[in-house]
Amino acid sequence: MEKRRVRRIAAAAMSGFLTLSLVVPVHADSISDAQQKGQQLEQQKNTAENEKNSLSAQLNQVVSDMEDAEKKLTAKQDEIKTAQDELVKAQIQENDQYEAMKLRIKYMYENGNTSLIEVLFSAKSMGDLLNKAEYVKTISEYDREMLEKYENLTKEVEKKEKALQKEEEELKTLQNDLIQKKDNVNKLLQEKQVEIASLETQIGENAAKLQQLIKEAQEAKRRQEEAAAAKKAAEEAAKDKQQSQNKPSNGGGSANSGNSGSSGSGGSGGGGSHVSGNGTLSYPVANPRITSGFGYREAPTEGATSRHDGVDFGAATGTPIYASADGTVVTSAYNSARGNYVVINHGNGMQTWYQHCSAVYVTQGQKVSRGQNIAAVGATGIVTGPHLHYEVHVNGVPVDPMNYL
Ligand SMILES: [Zn+2]
Incomplete structure (x- = not known):
């Protein structure tokens, strides 16, 4: 869900950039072109900066998510370890019980009748005998119950461990996804940096071009003004044929009379x-x-x-x-x-x-x-x-x- 949203934003930003690039003219031929291009480049740069900031925020989020996942994974692995210890304990318990039970059964078989008879004959009364018979039965029932209990416990712990391992797998998958996401965002971020650097170069070149155009325009204007002034002076000179304004200051040119x-x-x-x-x-x-x-x-x-x-x-x-x-x-x-x-x-x-x-x-x-x-x-x-x-x-x-x- 989150991932999809991020991709959509990145795609929208990317297409926005492409549209802008197509609008910008490659050559700035006039001052207004260069000024317009400069503004467009600045806009593009702003957009790219915003995208970069958004990507940086995404990257921070991903890194934070990764730390989170890492913590969860460690915790899960601790749980698994505990469960494994529990399982070993339960298996030992089960095994001990089984061994004890086998020993008792074996003993009863080997000494079965005698011991049973002995137990029964050692009864002081009928009530006592019944009690002793009950006792023998209870012992075998106890063994069976204990064995069942320990078997169940072992099964439960095994089940728990399997569940934990499944969760661990999921966490590892999440972690891999996050690593991939981090790589993707990093790559986009680097591309954005390159784009910004390129825009900055273009802005610099355009500014230089603009300055050059302004200088040329000023030069052209100055020449025009000179030409206009010269034309005016020529017209005035033609109007008044005396042209007495201009005098030679050179000593040699004493003749000032006329032509x-x-x-x-x-x-x-x-x-x-x-x-x-x-x-x-x-x-x-x-x-x-x-x-x-x-x-x-x-x-x-x-x-x-x-x-x-x-x-x-x-x-x-x-x-x-x-x-x-x-x-x-x-x-x-x-x-x-x-x-x-x-x-x-x-x-x-x-x-x-x-x-x-x-x-x-x-x-x-x-x-x-x-x-x-x-x-x-x-x-x-x-x-x-x-x-x-x-x-x-x-x-x-x-x-x-x-x-x-
Ligand atoms: Zn001169």
Whole structure:
């Protein structure tokens, strides 16, 4: 009865677990999926914990039942031992009586008549004689009665012992059942532990995945906001054509008057060609317009450095960016501050960097030639609006690009 109830509970718990497992999606693709999966895993774990507790309680009960059965069995074995002692005693008694009786019968046969006659003749009176005759009869009756009594006693004790042995067998069967039950419950308990451990692993993995998804979502949101800000800035810039906000802080760029002429040192750029040809490096954009020079300045955007390691060329998003010299692309990547950027190695310790690109057309390891369109101006990374942040590095140190253009 008890056993059947336990099995039913275990079966119900098991099927409940299977149903839940089927509901849970294998992959969490979105934050809400991962959160939902996390909740489901926690629920599964709670269920498994409850089942485990129930199994532990069952195990305790079984162990207690086993102790009980063990006590009963020991008591029963003591009873059997007592009964066996009793039986031996009864058998001895019966045997003694039988032997005594045989001796008396034998004596009476051997000396029967004489002794009987002697007994009878020794009677002093008729009454005495009758008494003596009665005495002889009584002796034989006594023997028979005693023998019967002892025989019965022996039979009874034997019966009792058999009954006790039967009870002992039943107790042993009960004990075996309990051992089996204990093994079963133990096995279920171990399975439950494994299940809980597996759920805990899944919960950990899911939590890590959730964190990753949240991080990615934040990154994506930040990029969207940057793009929106850049778009807004571009629209405002287009609206008011003066664009007097951006001033070159570089000492060399004294010309602040207007358009393409501002890149004084290079000189030849005004003609529409994107290659200046004069310097070691050519201008990375056509009609270059410097909006911020190399050197120290007020940080224009929160998060930007106050030391300006390059030169900013103001240009609309999509404006082509050209390689300043022949070389090899060593980096083509995205960075939260630089946005999409390209680094070209020109040999002799010289590199040029092109940052905040809206698009990049080259890949790492690719050979490029001077004047090749490698990317497009954009507003990715930390920026207030679309421009090309251009750096020249010599032996790993940023230098003023104007010295090479
Ligand atoms: Zn810059």
